[in-house]
Amino acid sequence: METAAINTKPLFMSRSHVTTESNKTGTWRYMRPRYQEKTSPCSAACPAGEDIAKIEMLAGQSAFKEAWETILLENPFPGVCGRVCFHPCESECNRKNFDSPIAVHSLERFLSDTSVRNQFQPSFERLSKKPQKIAIVGSGPAGLSAAWFLSMLGYDCDVFESLPKAGGILHWGIPEYRLPSAVLQSEIGRIAERGVRIFTGRPISFESFSELRKKYSAVFLGCGYSRGRSLGIVGETESAIADGLAFLREIRNGGHPSCKGLSVVIGGGNTAIDVARSVIRLGGKAVILYRRRRQDMPAFEEEILMALEEGVELSDLLTPIKIEPYGNQYRLTLQRMKIEGEDRDGRGRIAPDGDKTSEIIVERVFAATGADIAESWYNPPSHGKGWTAFSHCSAFLETGDVPVVYGGDLTNEVKNVTHAVASGKQAAMVLDTFFRQGFDAIESRLMASRVGNGPSLSMEIYMGGRRSARSKQVVPYNEINADYFQFESRVAQPRLLAGERTESFDEIDLRISPFLAMREAGRCFNCGLCNECDNCYHFCPDLSVIRGKNIEDRHIDYDYCKGCGICVVECPRNAMILGEE
Amino acid sequence: MKRVLEGSHAVAEAVRLAHVAVVSAYPITPQTHIVEIISDYCAKGMMNARFIRVESEHSCLAALIGAQSTGVRTFTATSSQGLALMHELLHWTSAARLPIVMAEVNRALAPGWNIWADQTDSLSQRDTGWIQFYCEDSQEVFDTTLQAYRLSEWVNLPAMVVLDAFLLSHTYEPVDVPEQEEVDRFLPPYVPKFHLDTENPYTLSSLVNPSAYMEMRYDIAKDMDAARERFRDVEEEFETVFNRHYGAIEAICCADAEIILVTSGTVTSTARLLLEDLRKRGEKVGVLKIKMFRPFPVDAVRRVLQSTKKVAVIDRNVSFGAGGIFAQEIRAALCNLPLHPPVFGYIAGLGGRDITIAVLEDVYRKTKSSDHPPEESTWMGLQEVQCET
Numbered sequence: 010m011e012t013a014a015i016n017t018k019p020l021f022m023s024r025s026h027v028t029t030e031s032n033k034t035g036t037w038r039y040m041r042p043r044y045q046e047k048t049s050p051c052s053a054a055c056p057a058g059e060d061i062a063k064i065e066m067l068a069g070q071s072a073f074k075e076a077w078e079t080i081l082l083e084n085p086f087p088g089v090c091g092r093v094c095f096h097p098c099e100s101e102c103n104r105k106n107f108d109s110p111i112a113v114h115s116l117e118r119f120l121s122d123t124s125v126r127n128q129f130q131p132s133f134e135r136l137s138k139k140p141q142k143i144a145i146v147g148s149g150p151a152g153l154s155a156a157w158f159l160s161m162l163g164y165d166c167d168v169f170e171s172l173p174k175a176g177g178i179l180h181w182g183i184p185e186y187r188l189p190s191a192v193l194q195s196e197i198g199r200i201a202e203r204g205v206r207i208f209t210g211r212p213i214s215f216e217s218f219s220e221l222r223k224k225y226s227a228v229f230l231g232c233g234y235s236r237g238r239s240l241g242i243v244g245e246t247e248s249a250i251a252d253g254l255a256f257l258r259e260i261r262n263g264g265h266p267s268c269k270g271l272s273v274v275i276g277g278g279n280t281a282i283d284v285a286r287s288v289i290r291l292g293g294k295a296v297i298l299y300r301r302r303r304q305d306m307p308a309f310e311e312e313i314l315m316a317l318e319e320g321v322e323l324s325d326l327l328t329p330i331k332i333e334p335y336g337n338q339y340r341l342t343l344q345r346m347k348i349e350g351e352d353r354d355g356r357g358r359i360a361p362d363g364d365k366t367s368e369i370i371v372e373r374v375f376a377a378t379g380a381d382i383a384e385s386w387y388n389p390p391s392h393g394k395g396w397t398a399f400s401h402c403s404a405f406l407e408t409g410d411v412p413v414v415y416g417g418d419l420t421n422e423v424k425n426v427t428h429a430v431a432s433g434k435q436a437a438m439v440l441d442t443f444f445r446q447g448f449d450a451i452e453s454r455l456m457a458s459r460v461g462n463g464p465s466l467s468m469e470i471y472m473g474g475r476r477s478a479r480s481k482q483v484v485p486y487n488e489i490n491a492d493y494f495q496f497e498s499r500v501a502q503p504r505l506l507a508g509e510r511t512e513s514f515d516e517i518d519l520r521i522s523p524f525l526a527m528r529e530a531g532r533c534f535n536c537g538l539c540n541e542c543d544n545c546y547h548f549c550p551d552l553s554v555i556r557g558k559n560i561e562d563r564h565i566d567y568d569y570c571k572g573c574g575i576c577v578v579e580c581p582r583n584a585m586i587l588g589e590e
Numbered sequence: 591m592k593r594v595l596e597g598s599h600a601v602a603e604a605v606r607l608a609h610v611a612v613v614s615a616y617p618i619t620p621q622t623h624i625v626e627i628i629s630d631y632c633a634k635g636m637m638n639a640r641f642i643r644v645e646s647e648h649s650c651l652a653a654l655i656g657a658q659s660t661g662v663r664t665f666t667a668t669s670s671q672g673l674a675l676m677h678e679l680l681h682w683t684s685a686a687r688l689p690i691v692m693a694e695v696n697r698a699l700a701p702g703w704n705i706w707a708d709q710t711d712s713l714s715q716r717d718t719g720w721i722q723f724y725c726e727d728s729q730e731v732f733d734t735t736l737q738a739y740r741l742s743e744w745v746n747l748p749a750m751v752v753l754d755a756f757l758l759s760h761t762y763e764p765v766d767v768p769e770q771e772e773v774d775r776f777l778p779p780y781v782p783k784f785h786l787d788t789e790n791p792y793t794l795s796s797l798v799n800p801s802a803y804m805e806m807r808y809d810i811a812k813d814m815d816a817a818r819e820r821f822r823d824v825e826e827e828f829e830t831v832f833n834r835h836y837g838a839i840e841a842i843c844c845a846d847a848e849i850i851l852v853t854s855g856t857v858t859s860t861a862r863l864l865l866e867d868l869r870k871r872g873e874k875v876g877v878l879k880i881k882m883f884r885p886f887p888v889d890a891v892r893r894v895l896q897s898t899k900k901v902a903v904i905d906r907n908v909s910f911g912a913g914g915i916f917a918q919e920i921r922a923a924l925c926n927l928p929l930h931p932p933v934f935g936y937i938a939g940l941g942g943r944d945i946t947i948a949v950l951e952d953v954y955r956k957t958k959s960s961d962h963p964p965e966e967s968t969w970m971g972l973q974e975v976q977c978e979t
Contacts, residue, residue: 019783020687020746020783020784020809021805021806021809022686022687022784022794022795022806022809023794023795023796023797023798023802023806024784024792024793024794024795024796025792025793025796026791026792026793027793028791029793
């Protein structure tokens, strides 16, 4: 071997031991890259403003508790919303332009279930205790959300519920197979554990409302729409036409109303579907009659499809005009409707189709055509001294008397759970700002707390958390560097089979495994957020990306950064920007 | 152990046994089989090596320049357009004194698209400072790959092991694949003469002024020249361990030959058969096989050719305007001898056309029947062909 000899002759080659650091190439720069987290479209689309891109990032790293806490910062009901929210986040998901959107809805439910199974306790602190005490009327999603967020901000809250159980419409208006009681009670329990006092069986009358205004520093009214609307047709009586909501309430309270024979459900919303599917589960036959077309039905498409699978029949362009007793049954006269043009929101405008009528003999009829307030004084006034309307609530503030805030379905244009959460959150911000900074500060605080430029509000931003440093710019798909992602199929929500579903009120949607949840969360682009993928670090030709211990420590060394912008281009998720010097 | 291997896999086996640490390649027919099986070895843990996938041959060699600079043994394989795309970095590799070893499968350059054997791709890189070896069979491919590491690391210049497309790369032949211990006895672990070190940072290949550039080039030239001598030493050591020997050139029956055919690559095997036949018929013919093309074994070539009457060079390549590249090199090697035989250049077998015994015999007859070359290069077997499809 001549290994030694091989290495004896020195090579004559150029080598420099002088540091290149003396050449501050940063002086060549006229463009300056920097880290700037932005807003993900899903979070802007979420009425509750949940930080979805961050939630999925954490879930993908199996930081399930942190992911769950990130939801709780914006929404006290992940278990409920993971089941019944209409998930507009998924419609806006940038990944839909690539393969298919992230299953945010399934993941939210997974995180909630995981928190229950592992008995997670949220670790975030309440802010310092405030002197004001708030009364909240109604323990539905709006009232409890107001209590949750006010409590987070340091206020003592007392919630008054007229029924023996808390939860409002979540408790009595949504069937068990969509939202199991245990899930709801566990979420309410967590709110109570945070120090919110919930008094059930305590109806508030107009008189006792005046008492509340004397005892508390502010009152939040979130009594909801609990009374079903009547149809207003010839022959209508309480015994002839049952209130669909009352029927659902009876079942939730443990009742088993007889559903023998044919039940007709009038309506096209989720309540109509819930009533019809409950009838099927109680052994009856159900037909839904809807006055517009099937495609105009406001019910969730998935719910309609499952109802049909379960044997519910659906007839559109039919409206009842008369009901009359027919032996032990009823004879319902139906008017055939037709479409004449479109109304402003694109639904077909309907009109009676001449005198085309038909008759149907039925066992019972349920009205599910919408709901109203139960007491007229719940109705928020549209004006008055100190009256201010916000996007998700309205309030009497500078009246000299204690502030009163109306929220939830009483003021929301869109009446559903997630908008109710938004209402409770906005009410908490309005009251907190009013107490601490005065009326004039409210508008700007609300503006500053927006998620992106839409109506959604973030409590984390309001409280000055890390999220408040983000740009309001919503990341569009074309700013995602899709070269760094691979096609992956979306997780399918596992469900009971149609045959299994109709045998009981057992929950239909099944859990996904942690493995599937992590894989699904890993599909998320994390639009606008840095997940420390280190692309910037690897691509920087000047070694000017400096990584720290924490994500906040990551920065650019401007002494040497030439401003080439490669880091910004190669950032898969648009968490950087390039600006002029 | 004797195994029946494709030429491509003979390369891969040698790379596996050479303890290569970093491999990078971009697929191109007919090279792909080589790195395909190497990537498989890396994935299965049969090689303790990092396989870097890249988006082009340019990036491939760039990646290896980086890797080799950190002081580890590296490998790549390419062919034709892929080698052409590496061109800039071929110069870089040699001037940066990095002993990278490459398997180069000789394939025709496009257009028209042609994936078959042709030497123009590697020969047109003759000025890039790479050592070049042309192989005749799969055993030689295997052996030369190991030798290339030894030589390359000795003189700190990169080396190309060249094999004919399909005729070698895709043809199965018995190959003696030695045990690891035997290979280790011939090829010691790589000890770099320099390497990047984060503990003692410096910049390699920095700016060089006119006052030093020429000297740097002269240093490379001297080491390339020295590679001729060093290759003899490498072969001696190789023979000690494996009992096989090739030589930078091989002169077959040249001592009394009046006409010597100069060949390279697989054509040599065909020429050996013709030689046997012609000799039986009393023809005084010899064959000179050129294995080492860079550095060109000038003295050895002169010694063999100076006393013969005529030289016929078979070129499976062409440098437009200057003829066959081996013929040019042979002429250059002979021209300063006071008396030297005429050199007949023959272009044959471009783009994978077969060079049969009949073609070579035709070359021999043509050479024998002329006193002087009628032209710089004679193109063998041109036919009327249709190009439109």
